[in-house]
Amino acid sequence: MWRIWRRVGSLSPLFSSPKSSILRQDLIQAPYRLNFLGILSTENGTPATIGFFSKEKTPFIAFVLGGPGSGKGTQCAKIAEAFGFTHLSAGDLLRKEISSNSENGAMILATITEGKIVPSGVTIKLIRREMESIENNKFLIDGFPRSEENRIAFERITGVEPNIVLFFDCPEDEMVKRVLGRKQGRVDDNIDTIKKRLKVFAALNLPVINHYTRRGKVYKINAVGTIDEVFEKVRQVFDDCKQMIK
Ligand SMILES: Nc1ncnc2c1ncn2[C@@H]1O[C@H](COP(=O)(O)OP(=O)(O)OP(=O)(O)O)[C@@H](O)[C@H]1O
Ligand SMILES: Nc1ccn([C@H]2C[C@H](O)[C@@H](COP(=O)(O)O)O2)c(=O)n1
Ligand SMILES: [Mg+2]
Numbered sequence: 160m161w162r163i164w165r166r167v168g169s170l171s172p173l174f175s176s177p178k179s180s181i182l183r184q185d186l187i188q189a190p191y192r193l194n195f196l197g198i199l200s201t202e203n204g205t206p207a208t209i210g211f212f213s214k215e216k217t218p219f220i221a222f223v224l225g226g227p228g229s230g231k232g233t234q235c236a237k238i239a240e241a242f243g244f245t246h247l248s249a250g251d252l253l254r255k256e257i258s259s260n261s262e263n264g265a266m267i268l269a270t271i272t273e274g275k276i277v278p279s280g281v282t283i284k285l286i287r288r289e290m291e292s293i294e295n296n297k298f299l300i301d302g303f304p305r306s307e308e309n310r311i312a313f314e315r316i317t318g319v320e321p322n323i324v325l326f327f328d329c330p331e332d333e334m335v336k337r338v339l340g341r342k343q344g345r346v347d348d349n350i351d352t353i354k355k356r357l358k359v360f361a362a363l364n365l366p367v368i369n370h371y372t373r374r375g376k377v378y379k380i381n382a383v384g385t386i387d388e389v390f391e392k393v394r395q396v397f398d399d400c401k402q403m404i405k
Pocket of ligand 3: 302
């Protein structure tokens, strides 16, 4: 089983307050603490790593990034069908939390309505829960990481980096047009929130894409064109990566 949650490295004793994050309660069985960014650290403040996966069974992970309305969800559905991936949308998982009246529902709703980013611990917990419950070794993680804080927290907690990162590059006016035309009743599909989301994308998500570009992991796809035209470019990426995908 690749779904083995194991501890990597030796870590110092926990000191914590009782009202702690979901991360510590649910992800952490051993003596760690969270720093002010919500990132695990040891007692002396150095980042700690807890692996999600056993080495032999680490899944193939593709992060799927792009601005609001760039077509991430649309293309992920097609990739999942054509290449047998499980599609996990961070936004969909957060919306499900809102509709299930979970303890974080109100906070998530307020954050999404403002076009801001939900704390990493909350989102990673939801992603982890899905990855644990699904028997697949190929995951598309859509809309995550949205910020360097998301990215660093995920890498520290899982001990892995994505195998590849798809970046759907789309002009802002096209993204606005698509989001306003979506008509799925999303609280954030209005012009005021879209403007905020575009700003958050440029300020917080582009640095993540730049980081993975430096790591040689980014496949930048021009998202302009019909859905099928864009998918042909995506298909080429996955065909080229076939050897890497178990
Ligand atoms: N290539 C395309 N051409 C025209 N419309 C598209 C294209 N791709 C997706 N759309 C439409 O644009 C809208 C937004 O697409 P989608 O939901 O896939 O974007 P997204 O990147 O997941 O956005 P968000 O980050 O807001 O979830 C949908 O209504 C979708 O049908
Ligand atoms: N990693 C994430 C992903 C999503 N969110 C919040 C903020 C987004 O505006 C909203 C909708 O996501 P989408 O469906 O557009 O991918 O969900 C977040 O806080 N952190
Ligand atoms: Mg989406």
